[in-house]
Amino acid sequence: MDEASGAKELTLPEAENEVKSTRRTTAAVTAAAASGSIRRPKGSRCASRRLTKKLTDFSIDPELGPNAPTRSTTHLIQGAEEKPVMRIVGIDLGARKVVGCELVEKKPVRFTAKRVEDFFRWLGPNTPKARVLIEACREAWHVYDLLTSWGHEVLLLDTTRAKEVGIGRHGRKNDEIDAEKLARVLARGDVPEAHVLTPHRRELRKRVMLRRALVESRSQMAATLRGIVRADGHKLVGCEPARLPEKLRTSGLPEPLRALVEPLVANVKQLNEQLAQLDISLTQLCATEPAVQLLATKKGVSLIVAASFVSVIDEATRFKNAEQVASYLGLVPCEDTTGGRRKLGAITKAGNSYLRALLIEAAWHVLRDVDANDPLHQWGKAIADRKSKRVAVVAIARRLACILWAMWRDGTVYDPAALGSMQARGLRAQAQSAEQRARALEQSAKKLALRMREKHPVLRAQKNMKGLEALSA
Numbered sequence: 001m002d003e004a005s006g007a008k009e010l011t012l013p014e015a016e017n018e019v020k021s022t023r024r025t026t027a028a029v030t031a032a033a034a035s036g037s038i039r040r041p042k043g044s045r046c047a048s049r050r051l052t053k054k055l056t057d058f059s060i061d062p063e064l065g066p067n068a069p070t071r072s073t074t075h076l077i078q079g080a081e082e083k084p085v086m087r088i089v090g091i092d093l094g095a096r097k098v099v100g101c102e103l104v105e106k107k108p109v110r111f112t113a114k115r116v117e118d119f120f121r122w123l124g125p126n127t128p129k130a131r132v133l134i135e136a137c138r139e140a141w142h143v144y145d146l147l148t149s150w151g152h153e154v155l156l157l158d159t160t161r162a163k164e165v166g167i168g169r170h171g172r173k174n175d176e177i178d179a180e181k182l183a184r185v186l187a188r189g190d191v192p193e194a195h196v197l198t199p200h201r202r203e204l205r206k207r208v209m210l211r212r213a214l215v216e217s218r219s220q221m222a223a224t225l226r227g228i229v230r231a232d233g234h235k236l237v238g239c240e241p242a243r244l245p246e247k248l249r250t251s252g253l254p255e256p257l258r259a260l261v262e263p264l265v266a267n268v269k270q271l272n273e274q275l276a277q278l279d280i281s282l283t284q285l286c287a288t289e290p291a292v293q294l295l296a297t298k299k300g301v302s303l304i305v306a307a308s309f310v311s312v313i314d315e316a317t318r319f320k321n322a323e324q325v326a327s328y329l330g331l332v333p334c335e336d337t338t339g340g341r342r343k344l345g346a347i348t349k350a351g352n353s354y355l356r357a358l359l360i361e362a363a364w365h366v367l368r369d370v371d372a373n374d375p376l377h378q379w380g381k382a383i384a385d386r387k388s389k390r391v392a393v394v395a396i397a398r399r400l401a402c403i404l405w406a407m408w409r410d411g412t413v414y415d416p417a418a419l420g421s422m423q424a425r426g427l428r429a430q431a432q433s434a435e436q437r438a439r440a441l442e443q444s445a446k447k448l449a450l451r452m453r454e455k456h457p458v459l460r461a462q463k464n465m466k467g468l469e470a471l472s473a
Helices: 012-027 073-078 116-123 140-149 175-188 199-231 241-249 255-260 262-286 290-295 303-313 322-328 353-367 375-386 389-410 416-425 434-455 457-461 466-472
Strands: 087-093 098-104 107-113 130-135 153-157 333-335 344-347
Touching: 087 116, 087 140, 087 175, 098 116, 098 175, 107 116, 107 175, 116 140, 130 140, 130 175, 140 153, 153 175, 199 241, 199 255, 199 262, 199 303, 199 353, 241 262, 255 262, 262 303, 290 303, 290 389, 303 353, 303 389, 322 389, 353 375, 353 389, 375 389
Parallel strands: 087 130, 130 153
Antiparallel strands: 087 098, 098 107, 333 344
């Protein structure tokens, strides 16, 4: 040791040990270096300086709070890849079995059960959260509610665009392949989603679908009854199917023929009573839907048309403009434009066919309306004079759908004068007064109640129209 400086003299081995100790102390400066994630692989000197990527666990930025997106400290330091944030699962809902497919490190892992409820082991509330993709079908809403209650994020695939994502391509289609295709399109992130109805609108659509089935059954039985009567050389006076049993009593048919068609007559009577009860419950349900009463202020739009429109559209705000609504309902023409040549064909007929048929029926009523002050009637009549009534009816149905959507969006009742001025000036209708709105809604309620009385004389005779009387009061 040098006494003047007080420094300790080290031998060569002691100096090398001191340097190594200093390196160990200063090396662990960063979390990445401390964890040993930096290594020097065998090879050239340049290759040894590269940082190898590694899957790391999640960390949360304390400055952003606990709801911040998950990230990795090692990723921020050296660009390491993170593990997937959520599980990716595709489910194919078959009639006999349900097949699920989860992507684990880009490899499919399948699981099968008879019902979705049996997926509790893989997708129960205590399992890690997952993003699940299913095709839109009859039971899709039930599966959506179930998986959502288990804490998963559920998406519905638009079935009209299933082939765009690879389902059914190359002639290979089964439940296992479809489930894997759903999982992979979800991993890519380009899912053509279908809209999920709210629970109240689902109940409204169920009632409308049930009514449609009963009306179709009654019409089929009435047509069969008329055919049997005509086969024996007799004819019945033309009337609605609801009034057919009354007309049959005064038709003077022979007794053997009357006994032959009695089962059909009994079924028609029973369907009349069931439809009357269903219409009362549907009217009471629509009384809780302000949008239905609002749309029914348009002349020619009945309770069924308004209820069907609300149950299909669900939310007016999910469409940007009226053209999207017309396209969604299949009331826009097909287009084949290429090479500067534009060719338009018939309407696409996409979307809900029953609502489209109801709008066509309402359009016929508008075209035959004697109200000459209605601008929609005048516009349709001008098209009918130039082309044909069928073309005019489709055009009126398309514009009627756009008008109903605009009324719903703005919360305004139908005003022919305002519509005419809007068409003339190209401006939106001004805000309506509360008095005018209340008067239009009151007339709409009375119109719906009167329509129910006219359609169901059986219940009117039994004085069982309390729901409709309360509505019109």
